[in-house]
Amino acid sequence: MEMTPYQLANNTPLTLSPNFILPEDKRPNLLEVLPSATIPIIDLNDHDTDDGQGPSPLVSKISQACEEYGFFHIINHGVPKELCQKVMAVVTEFFQLPPEVRAQYLTEDHTQQVKVFNYYQKYEGIGKVAMWSETFSHPWHPTEDFTNLLPANPPQYREVFSEYAREIGALMDRLLSLISRGLGLDKECLKKRMGERPGLNCQANYYPPCPKPELTMGLPDHNDLGSIAVLLQVEGVTGLQMIKDGKWLSINPVPNAFVVNLADQIQVLSNGKFKSVGHRAVTNKLLPRLSLGMFYTPSRDTMIGPIEDLIDEEHSPKYRNYSFKDYMDEFYRQEGKRRRVKEAFEFQL
Numbered sequence: 001m002e003m004t005p006y007q008l009a010n011n012t013p014l015t016l017s018p019n020f021i022l023p024e025d026k027r028p029n030l031l032e033v034l035p036s037a038t039i040p041i042i043d044l045n046d047h048d049t050d051d052g053q054g055p056s057p058l059v060s061k062i063s064q065a066c067e068e069y070g071f072f073h074i075i076n077h078g079v080p081k082e083l084c085q086k087v088m089a090v091v092t093e094f095f096q097l098p099p100e101v102r103a104q105y106l107t108e109d110h111t112q113q114v115k116v117f118n119y120y121q122k123y124e125g126i127g128k129v130a131m132w133s134e135t136f137s138h139p140w141h142p143t144e145d146f147t148n149l150l151p152a153n154p155p156q157y158r159e160v161f162s163e164y165a166r167e168i169g170a171l172m173d174r175l176l177s178l179i180s181r182g183l184g185l186d187k188e189c190l191k192k193r194m195g196e197r198p199g200l201n202c203q204a205n206y207y208p209p210c211p212k213p214e215l216t217m218g219l220p221d222h223n224d225l226g227s228i229a230v231l232l233q234v235e236g237v238t239g240l241q242m243i244k245d246g247k248w249l250s251i252n253p254v255p256n257a258f259v260v261n262l263a264d265q266i267q268v269l270s271n272g273k274f275k276s277v278g279h280r281a282v283t284n285k286l287l288p289r290l291s292l293g294m295f296y297t298p299s300r301d302t303m304i305g306p307i308e309d310l311i312d313e314e315h316s317p318k319y320r321n322y323s324f325k326d327y328m329d330e331f332y333r334q335e336g337k338r339r340r341v342k343e344a345f346e347f348q349l
C-alpha cells in the first residue's frame with residue numbers, strides 16, 4: 001500500500017508533530033502485551049444441531065467466547081475470500097485518493113452519514129491529542145440500495161460494497177442468532193431487540209506507519225457502542241489489542257477470518273453475562289494497516305435493558321432500561337474521554 005500519509009485537517013504531510021504525542025502515562029507499553037493468550041478461533045462449520053440435551057457444540061463455543069473474551073475469530077464463515085480482498089482493495093484505494101479529494105468528506109459533525117475524520121483524546125492539562133489514523137465511515141445495508149451515498153471514486157467502490165454488505169448482512173444475522181442461542185434464548189431474540197430499522201454503519205480505519213509507535217496511538221481504548229462488530233483486518237500487520245485481565249492482548253490477523261466483537265448493548269441485554277470489552281489499535285513503524293468494521297446498532301427509539309428471561313431471584317438486573325437515544329446522548333456527553341457509557345445505566349448496588 002503506497003500513500004503519502006497526510007494530515008487532512010490542516011492539509012500537511014503527516015509528521016510526528018507534538019499534537020500526536022500522548023502524555024507519558026497514556027502511552028502504550030508495547031513490550032507489555034500478553035505473550036501467549038489468543039482469542040478463540042471458531043469454525044462456523046462446527047456441528048450445530050441441538051440434540052435436546054443442551055446447546056450445540058458451535059453454540060457452546062460461541063457462548064464461552066462471549067463470556068470470557070467478548071472477542072473471537074470466525075473461520076469458514078461463508079464470505080468469499082476474493083470479495084474480502086476486493087473490499088479491502090477499494091477501501092485502500094479510497095485512502096490513496098489525493099488528500100483534497102478525501103478532504104471533501106472531512107467533518108467533525110457526527111450527524112453526517114458519510115464522513116472522514118480523525119479520532120482524538122482530551123487529556124487534562126494538555127488538551128486534544130490526535131490519533132495516528134484516518135477514519136472513513138458510512139452506512140451499509142444488506143438489501144436496500146444505499147450505494148448512492150457512497151463515493152463514486154474509486155470506481156468499483158459502490159459495486160464491491162453492495163456485494164460485501166449483502167454477505168455481511170447474512171453473516172450478522174447468523175451471528176446474532178448464535179449469540180441469542182448462546183444465552184438460551186430464541187434465535188431471533190437479539191435481532192428483534194435491535195428494532196425494525198437498526199443502524200448499520202461501517203468504519204474503515206487507516207493507520208499509516210508511524211516513526212514513534214511508543215509515543216502514539218492509532219485508535220484510543222474504547223468499547224463499541226452497538227450490538228456486534230464484524231472486523232476485517234489486512235493480513236500480516238498487527239495493531240488491534242483488547243484488554244484481558246488487566247493486560248493488553250494482541251489480536252493478530254488470522255488468514256481468511258473475521259474478528260467478531262460484542263458491543264455494549266449485548267452486555268446490557270445479557271445482563272452482564274456476555275462481555276463488551278475495551279480495545280484499541282496501536283501503530284507500527286514499518287507497514288500501513290487497514291481495518292474495516294461493519295457495525296449493527298439498535299435504532300434510536302429501541303428500549304435496551306436486561307432481557308426479562310435472564311432475570312430471576314439469583315440474577316437481579318444490573319442495568320436500568322433506557323432508549324438507545326439516551327445511550328447515544330450519554331455517548332456524546334463523554335466525547336474525547338475514555339468513555340464509560342453503559343456504566344451510566346448501571347444500578348448501584
Ligand code: OGA
Pocket residue numbers: 203205219224233239240279280281291293
Ligand atoms: C473500531 C475498531 C479496530 C482496528 O473501528 O471500532 O475497534 O483494528 N477498530 O482498527
Ligand code: NI
Pocket residue numbers: 222223224279
Ligand atoms: Ni472498536
